[in-house]
Amino acid sequence: MSVRDLIILGTSSQQPTRKRNHGAYLLRWNDEGHLFDPGEGTQRQFIFANVAPTCVTRIYVSHFHGDHCLGLGSMLMRLNLDKVTHPIHCYYPASGKKYFDRLRYGTMYHENIHVIEHPVYEAGIVHDDGKFKIEAAFLEHGVDNIAWRVTEPSTRKFDPVKLKQSGINGPQVRVLEKEGHVIINGQTIHLDDVSWIRDGDSFAIVIDTRYCQSAIDIAKNAKLLLCESTYTEEHRDLASKYLHLTAKEAATIAKKAGVQTLILTHFSARYQDLKQFEVESREVFPNTFVADDLKTFPFAR
Numbered sequence: 315m316s317v318r319d320l321i322i323l324g325t326s327s328q329q330p331t332r333k334r335n336h337g338a339y340l341l342r343w344n345d346e347g348h349l350f351d352p353g354e355g356t357q358r359q360f361i362f363a364n365v366a367p368t369c370v371t372r373i374y375v376s377h378f379h380g381d382h383c384l385g386l387g388s389m390l391m392r393l394n395l396d397k398v399t400h401p402i403h404c405y406y407p408a409s410g411k412k413y414f415d416r417l418r419y420g421t422m423y424h425e426n427i428h429v430i431e432h433p434v435y436e437a438g439i440v441h442d443d444g445k446f447k448i449e450a451a452f453l454e455h456g457v458d459n460i461a462w463r464v465t466e467p468s469t470r471k472f473d474p475v476k477l478k479q480s481g482i483n484g485p486q487v488r489v490l491e492k493e494g495h496v497i498i499n500g501q502t503i504h505l506d507d508v509s510w511i512r513d514g515d516s517f518a519i520v521i522d523t524r525y526c527q528s529a530i531d532i533a534k535n536a537k538l539l540l541c542e543s544t545y546t547e548e549h550r551d552l553a554s555k556y557l558h559l560t561a562k563e564a565a566t567i568a569k570k571a572g573v574q575t576l577i578l579t580h581f582s583a584r585y586q587d588l589k590q591f592e593v594e595s596r597e598v599f600p601n602t603f604v605a606d607d608l609k610t611f612p613f614a615r
């Protein structure tokens with residue numbers, strides 16, 4: 315799979331509605347499928363999204379409130395049924411181990427898939443295989459709750475015009491990369507003269523928190539930030555009471571973090587029309603989009 319996009323499988327908060335399923339978000343990135351917070355009904359949402367669950371390689375649970383994990387057991391069973399041969403890495407806050415186990419083994423089935431658990435004890439890098447890095451940050455939601463960031467490595471890009479002008483050919487490019495310079499016709503040419511560093515793209519997900527610095531830090535300069543906004547400004551008191559964000563607060567996080575695009579999700583069932591979320595967020599952060607169930611956002615390179 316060489317596709318790169320974010321598929322919104324659900325957008326509700328605690329209580330689903332006729333139009334909004336419990337949250338679940340699939341980030342397809344090259345040959346990986348990162349599934350975040352599989353809420354109840356996630357397996358069926360895959361069918362509506364016309365995506366095979368077998369693309370999932372990693373599952374993340376931000377915290378163990380039901381709307382973020384009730385679909386974990388059925389997703390694992392589905393992957394088992396589909397006889398996936400690749401390992402399924404699962405990341406979750408370590409303090410929720412007992413809930414993870416209950417969800418994983420909540421029913422009778424013969425487990426054949428290879429599940430690799432990664433309970434997260436502290437903030438920081440939880441995975442780095444050179445192809446991409448996964449970072450975790452703890453949010454402020456009254457229970458252990460993790461925001462994630464997935465980043466691909468930065469790569470060096472050569473300017474073909476400058477290479478040609480400098481008289482550097484193929485084998486000399488490799489020397490240049492290795493040594494940091496080459497000498498052409500008595501002239502020293504440095505790596506930075508003919509190339510630049512392309513920063514790796516990054517995706518951050520911040521779900522269920524009050525406004526906090528770690529949400530801004532984990533999203534720093536991300537290409538795409540998926541952020542909860544359970545309430546509009548009208549219900550700011552509820553947001554602070556239940557440790558959630560308003561759309562405006564999500565937008566402020568996006569702005570302070572300097573992200574490129576903000577996508578809002580995790581809406582309270584009290585709202586039928588989500589237009590107000592977009593309006594309030596765009597006042598602070600214009601490049602905001604409101605997620606809809608089964609909507610796909612491109613994550614182009």
Ligand SMILES: [Zn+2]
Nearest residue numbers: 327328381522
């Ligand atoms: Zn929630």
Ligand SMILES: [Zn+2]
Nearest residue numbers: 377379455522
């Ligand atoms: Zn929660």
